[in-house]
Amino acid sequence: MTSMEAYSTTRAGTFPERCAAAAGLALALVLLRLPFCFTVRAVRLARRVGCRRLTAAQADALITAVRHAGRLWPGRAACMETSLGAVLAAALLGRRLNWCLGVRFSPPPVEYHAWAELPGHGPVGEYTEAGWHHHTALTI
Structure with missing residues (x-):
């Protein structure tokens, strides 16, 4: 993952979206310290709550807000x-949003990757135009 993907310097989204992004990232950092089965259960429970659809622009702004909040975290x-x-x-x-785990590749490198995607659409906030292809192993 390039540094441009991992850390966003632009602040995107409305104030409630930025607050939700910071809270979501903090919750994610806690959940990823637990065994993976608890993380999967928490994501499935959280997905039951969400009922309204996101547009691609809203989802992209939300992911950018989470990446921006990640700049404040001293760890990974x-x-x-x-x-x-x-x-x-x-x-x-x-x-x-769907949480997808799998691989992404272009001709030379292949790497494990995780991404968010809209139901029925492709990855959101990813550089698919640069020739990266995403293959999903698990969708939650």
Whole structure:
């Protein structure tokens, strides 16, 4: 993951979205310290709360807000933390995003990756235009 993807210097979203992004990232950082089965259960529970649809622009702004909040965290805030934080932030706002785990690749490198996506759409906030292809192993 490039530093441009991991840490956003632009502040995006409305004030409630930025607050939800900070809370979602904090919750994600706590959940990722627990066994993975608890994290999966928490995400499934949070996804039941969200019922309203997000547009692609709203989802992109939410992910950018989570990445911006990740700048304040002194530890790791990479793809796993930001994607889970975005899913939880969307749930706090009463909306729904999918949390996907899998791989992304272009011709030379292949890397494990986590991302958020809109139901029925592709990855949100990812650089798919640069030739990266995402293959999902698990969608929650």
